[in-house]
Amino acid sequence: MKQNKYDDQGFFENYKQLPRSIKGLEGAGEWSAFRAMFPDLSDRKVLDLGCGFGWHCRYVREQHASTVVGVDISRNMLERARLMTDDTNIEYVQSAIEDYDYPANEFDVVISSLALHYIRDFEDICKKVYQSLTVGGSFVFSVEHPVFTSVAEQDWYYSPDGKKLHWPLDHYHEEGARQSRFLDNDVTKYHRNIATQINALVKTGFQFREMSELKPEREQIEDPEWHDAYRRPIFLLIAADKQV
Template sequence: MKENKYDEPGFFGKYSQMPRSLGGLEAAGEWADFRALLPELDGRRVLDLGCGFGWHCRYAREQGARSVVGIDLSANMLERARAMTSDPQIEYRQLAVEEIDFSEGEFDVVISSLALHYVERFDAICRKVYHCLAPGGTFVLSVEHPIFTALPAQDWHYGPQGEKLHWPVDRYHEEGPRQARFLDHDVVKYHRTMAALVNAIIEAGFRLRKLSELEPTQEMLQRNPAWADEVRRPMFLLAAAGKD
């Protein structure tokens, strides 16, 4: 049984109040880097793995995508996505990412934003994405950075006055599940090393085009001083890969 925290009322209520849930893509700090990795979307067939409220699906259509399929395991997520969408070319399906089984070459672009660290077999997902992408297609994804996921606590080491001294990294090469605390709930995430993530993409057949570890810009820091933490350690890893 796949974990589905987003259909638990308490968790979903807290998630719904996050800035990115209320403000959409522009409220997500990693959006500028993610958008920069996207290919031309005009006329493309797009698949969004873990589509949530459908922000990326609607963006793809705004950019001229021919059609968009968004999948998510959460009924709550999809209910909200459908309520926010009035576009017959966007289709939402309730489906676990692990269970996708699309036809060969069915899509031109596959995207996934902050969903795949909840999936146990990242390598299997990469192979499935490669299969359903047409030649010349692009896979763009973001996950929590391995530096961030290594320890379950996902928190700083604090000094006696509560100051953030450093970000601890331990058990880095011990890949597997971590029971993290997110929005005051226990959530299972999967830690993988940087090498494991990159090699899974390459071994699936992709040509890796670009990586980003989201170094905050001065504009981001001025807009939200909390991003100063991300200068000290990376929180997100983004990648773009192509199918030749």
């Protein structure tokens, strides 16, 4: 059974209150770095894995992508995405990322935002994405950074007076499931180190293009929600291309 927390109504109600759920892409701190890694989207066919409310689907259409397919396991997510979308060139498909029927040589760009750390077999997804891309196509994705996922608690060590002392890093090379708390719920995430992710892409046949650990900009550091991101990374962003 694939994990589908977003169809738990209590979890979904909490998720709807997040800044990125309310403000869309502009409420996602990693958005400017993520979109900078996209190739030219004009007249491209795009697949969005874990599309959620469809923010990225609508954005790539605004950049003149020809068609977009958004895949998500959650009925709640897709119902909201369809309500927010008035575009016949965007198709939403309810499916686990692992189970989607990846057609060969169908898409020019595959994107995924903060979804693949919920997937147990990352290399298998790389193979499916590679199969589905046209030659020269791009795979651009973001996940929680391995420094962030290595310890299941995903929280600071605090001083007796509540000061954040340091971020724990442990069991970094012990890859696999972590039972974390997110939005007051137990959620399974899969920790894998940077090398594992890069090597899976290269082994599959991708040409690694770019990586970002999202060092905050000055204005972000002044934002209380982002100040701590300068002390430890939260996100890992990767772009790779199917070789010509």
